[in-house]
Amino acid sequence: MSAASLIAVPWKTRRRRRIIWISSAFVLVALAMAGLSLGDAAIPIPEVFAALFGKGDSGTRLIVVGWRLPRVVLGAAIGAMLALSGALFQVITRNPLGSPDILGFSAGAYTGALLVIVGGSVSTAALTMGAVGGGIASAALVFALVAWRGAGGTRLIIVGIALTAMLGAVNTMIELAADDVVAHTAAIWGAGSLNGIDGRWIPVILVTLLSGGLVIAALAPGLTLYELGEDRAMSLGVRPVRLRISAMLIGVVLLAVTIAAAGPIAFVALAAPQIARRVWRSGPMPFAASAMTGALLLMFSDLLAARLFAPTMLPTGLVTIAIGGLYLAWMLSGANRRRR
Amino acid sequence: MRPSPRLRAALAAAVIAPLVLAATACAPDADSTSDGGAAGADTIIVDSVYGEVTVPAAPERVAAISYDTPWQVMSLDLPVVAAIDYTQWIDGYTEDQQAYIADAAKVGSYGEVNFEALAGAAPDVIVGDAYEVDEATFTRLSEIAPTVIVGGDERGDWQSITEDLATALGAHDTWEEAKASYEARRDEVKEQYADVIAANTWANFSLGNEAGQFSIQLPSGSTGNLIVNEMGLAYGDGIPLDTDDGAGYVSLPLEQIGTVLDGVTVGLTYENPDGTKMPAIQDVIDSSLFQQLEIAKTERVYGLVSNVTDYRTAEEWIDELTAKVLEPLSQ
Numbered sequence: 001m002s003a004a005s006l007i008a009v010p011w012k013t014r015r016r017r018r019i020i021w022i023s024s025a026f027v028l029v030a031l032a033m034a035g036l037s038l039g040d041a042a043i044p045i046p047e048v049f050a051a052l053f054g055k056g057d058s059g060t061r062l063i064v065v066g067w068r069l070p071r072v073v074l075g076a077a078i079g080a081m082l083a084l085s086g087a088l089f090q091v092i093t094r095n096p097l098g099s100p101d102i103l104g105f106s107a108g109a110y111t112g113a114l115l116v117i118v119g120g121s122v123s124t125a126a127l128t129m130g131a132v133g134g135g136i137a138s139a140a141l142v143f144a145l146v147a148w149r150g151a152g153g154t155r156l157i158i159v160g161i162a163l164t165a166m167l168g169a170v171n172t173m174i175e176l177a178a179d180d181v182v183a184h185t186a187a188i189w190g191a192g193s194l195n196g197i198d199g200r201w202i203p204v205i206l207v208t209l210l211s212g213g214l215v216i217a218a219l220a221p222g223l224t225l226y227e228l229g230e231d232r233a234m235s236l237g238v239r240p241v242r243l244r245i246s247a248m249l250i251g252v253v254l255l256a257v258t259i260a261a262a263g264p265i266a267f268v269a270l271a272a273p274q275i276a277r278r279v280w281r282s283g284p285m286p287f288a289a290s291a292m293t294g295a296l297l298l299m300f301s302d303l304l305a306a307r308l309f310a311p312t313m314l315p316t317g318l319v320t321i322a323i324g325g326l327y328l329a330w331m332l333s334g335a336n337r338r339r340r
Numbered sequence: 341m342r343p344s345p346r347l348r349a350a351l352a353a354a355v356i357a358p359l360v361l362a363a364t365a366c367a368p369d370a371d372s373t374s375d376g377g378a379a380g381a382d383t384i385i386v387d388s389v390y391g392e393v394t395v396p397a398a399p400e401r402v403a404a405i406s407y408d409t410p411w412q413v414m415s416l417d418l419p420v421v422a423a424i425d426y427t428q429w430i431d432g433y434t435e436d437q438q439a440y441i442a443d444a445a446k447v448g449s450y451g452e453v454n455f456e457a458l459a460g461a462a463p464d465v466i467v468g469d470a471y472e473v474d475e476a477t478f479t480r481l482s483e484i485a486p487t488v489i490v491g492g493d494e495r496g497d498w499q500s501i502t503e504d505l506a507t508a509l510g511a512h513d514t515w516e517e518a519k520a521s522y523e524a525r526r527d528e529v530k531e532q533y534a535d536v537i538a539a540n541t542w543a544n545f546s547l548g549n550e551a552g553q554f555s556i557q558l559p560s561g562s563t564g565n566l567i568v569n570e571m572g573l574a575y576g577d578g579i580p581l582d583t584d585d586g587a588g589y590v591s592l593p594l595e596q597i598g599t600v601l602d603g604v605t606v607g608l609t610y611e612n613p614d615g616t617k618m619p620a621i622q623d624v625i626d627s628s629l630f631q632q633l634e635i636a637k638t639e640r641v642y643g644l645v646s647n648v649t650d651y652r653t654a655e656e657w658i659d660e661l662t663a664k665v666l667e668p669l670s671q
Contacts, residue, residue, distance in 0.1 A: 040456035059459075062483060067455060176549075188451045195452060196480065311457035312425055312449045 017280055017289075024292050028076065031299040035072040036064055038303070040311055070199040075302045075316075076295040077205045078194075078261065079268055081254040083276070083294025084209075084216060084287060086269030088251035091223045091285045092244050093156050099270035100135075100255045103160030107167035108138020109256040110190065110264045114171055117186050118178045124200055127260040135256035138163060139248055192265035192317025194302050201261040208257045215250050216287050223247065224284040265317045267324020268294050268301075275327070297323070386508045388488045389470040390478045395486045396464050398510050403463035403485070405453055406472045408562075408649040412502050413467065414440050415518055415650035416511040422447045422461035431612050434645065453477065459484045467505055471495060495588030496558075496565035502650045518651040525655050526570055533666040540669070542573040543604040543635075547620035549591040554624045556580070556600065561588025562648045566657060567608070576604040597629050606665065607635040611643025640669075 009017075036048045043051075043060055050056040051064035089105075090098045100106050112134020116126045145159045171190070175183045222243050225233040230240045255269065272294035273285060280289040301319040308314060384397050403422035404410040410423045414437070425446040430438060445461040448454035451472060458466070463485045470491030473481070481487040490504040491497075499519075506515035530537065544557040544567055556579055557564035567573045568581075575581065578600045580590055592600060601607070609625075611617045617625070624630055625641060635641050642665045646657035 040454060040460050063456060063459070066483065067480075193452070196455070196477065198476065198480070311446050311454040313452050313454050315452070 013281060020280060027296055032072050034303055035299060036068050038307060070202060071194050071197055074197055074201055074205055075194050075299045077209050078258045079294040079298025080291035081209050081258050082265060082268040083272035083290040084212060085251040085255040087273035087285050087287050087290040088247045090273050091227055092247050094227060095157060096274050097157050101266050101270055102157060104138050104142055104163030104167060105135050105252055105255055106264045107164045109135035109259040111167050111171055113260055114174050114186055118174055118182055124204060128257055131256040131260040132253055135252040139252045189263040191315035192263040193315035194262055195313050197262055204257060205261060212250050212254045219246060220287055227284055265320050267320045268297050271324050271327040272297055386488060389491045390475055390489055393486050393488050395488060395508055399465040401462060401464045402509060403458060403461055403466045405466060406468035407450055409468055410441055411437060411649040411653060412505055415652035416506055416509060416514050418509055418511060420444050421463055422458055425449050434613050455480055467508060469501060494560040496560050496562040498562055498650055522651040522655040525658055529658055529662050530572060533670060536666050536669045537573055540605040541576045541603055542567060542606050543576055543579055543601055544608040546610055547618060547624060552594050553591045554594055554597055555589045555591045557589050566648050566654050576601060578602045594627055594629055601633050604635055605640060607641040609643050611645055613645050617643055
């Protein structure tokens with residue numbers, strides 16, 4: 001049995017997926033245009049295009065190209081990265097709750113970045129290193145704590161929840177110990193926001209997304225077999241330990257770089273893969289569809305965050321938490337209904 | 341919250357033109373020179389926390405984006421065209437202060453500037469303080485208009501902060517007048533009530549960072565600086581005089597209140613213009629531990645309305661202290 005035979009799908013489903021992909025692309029473009037056009041200074045679409053091609057007046061170009069375009073591009077890319085990270089962890093834990101938010105990796109990456117901020121640096125490189133280091137350290141700790149009985153299942157989730165709580169306390173202590181300016185900066189950043197994000201993050205984010213996407217594409221056949229169960233995957237030639245470690249490293253790096261850029265944006269990693277799985281009606285984890293769903297979720301959330309109470313801007317993370325909370329409640333109520 | 345119709349109309353009318361002005365305002369000024377701080381007939385070069393900035397010599401559209409900055413600009417007799425949204429704290433401000441910012445565009449919340457709304461207000465200069473504006477934010481603000489970020493050595497250094505603001509906004513004469521008036525009033529009150537000041541031990545307390553805590557204004561804080569350094573009101577022995585975190589206050593567990601306020605004979609705190617106190621401050625006062633203190637038993641706890649951010653508000657605070665505290669105690 002090969003991964004290809006597992007993911008062979010009927011013609012009707014393929015057609016449905018094609019329609020969903022095309023629809024998603026339209027929604028993505030619509031959200032991008034809304035992000036570029038809507039704001040306290042509403043700019044008509046023709047002027048948006050003129051600005052994108054270097055025409056029009058300098059004020060419009062500043063807003064469209066200098067401020068809004070990085071936010072739209074980074075919103076889509078960060079959403080996709082969070083979703084891919086969540087999809088990887090949900091596969092290797094074989095649990096829909098196996099999201100980096102819940103496993104403690106987000107909190108660990110936040111701790112790493114927080115230590116860098118308190119240390120006095122806000123450079124792109126230092127924040128990225130801090131977040132990646134913190135994320136990998138927390139992931140290593142979680143997996144070490146459950147290693148002797150296998151890394152899958154509920155035990156991993158419970159250890160992750162415990163670590164998240166502990167790291168939350170550590171993060172609060174760090175914020176309280178910092179001077180008020182640093183603590184204030186950290187608190188705002190800690191809510192997760194795309195407000196004020198600048199173009200310096202575009203190369204870092206896009207390179208990480210592209211590299212991560214290529215590695216995931218290479219790992220995808222093995223991960224599809226891994227979803228059948230560790231023993232079965234081994235019998236089909238998969239080396240589960242190596243696969244798990246590779247997937248974990250990629251997942252943590254994808255997550256940590258987004259945290260360095262925009263702070264911890266919750267629930268996209270948890271919700272996007274599961275929404276994609278249901279919408280695309282996929283048995284194996286649909287990584288590309290998850291990335292698309294994550295991008296749409298975050299772009300939509302960011303648009304709401306920016307416009308809902310304008311001119312007051314909400315941190316994007318607050319909107320994703322609200323959407324994610326609704327999703328989690330819906331998922332749990334669905335699970336309860338199935339048990340009855 | 342939606343923008344007011346007036347703001348929306350202003351934004352609609354000002355979609356492009358002000359933004360063009362804003363975008364070009366930060367470009368190197370063709371008229372400017374670097375000759376001894378003078379940049380040209382219409383502009384000057386001023387120092388700021390993030391380096392030298394060329395600003396209009398007589399700005400007409402000032403945006404004040406930090407929490408204390410609008411009131412500091414108000415003390416210089418200049419209007420502001422934009423400020424953060426004060427809705428959630430508005431009860432703590434006087435009618436004059438509320439009227440002062442009533443027509444100003446709301447450009448975000450504390451710590452979260454809405455850059456597009458700010459650009460829509462078409463400021464010709466943006467001012468703020470370094471406690472709230474980091475260098476990345478300063479860079480983006482400078483794309484909208486020349487931006488002057490000021491900051492003293494301590495949170496409560498309103499004297500030097502307002503002087504830098506006055507210089508940047510071409511209002512140094514007004515600042516000098518306010519300073520002279522304040523100093524005269526301060527010295528007069530200190531002399532007139534020297535006995536009351538010397539006979540008591542003082543503290544300025546408020547709500548803490550969280551429930552079950554209270555806070556003390558340090559001499560490095562805005563009001564603490566005025567109380568201890570300017571007015572010479574001696575703090576109680578149990579009060580910590582400094583911390584390293586630069587906040588200007590220290591938040592402590594309520595169970596320490598007996599130790600911290602031991603020996604204090606007059607307690608000062610904050611109250612709203614309508615005479616009520618913030619619920620969290622009232623909770624501190626109502627706590628059984630507070631009620632066992634000498635200041636509670638002797639009913640020597642006084643709420644003052646004035647928020648000290650500059651020489652004008654400092655003088656108002658002294659007037660209030662005189663009327664509500666020093667004069668009654670001298671009887």
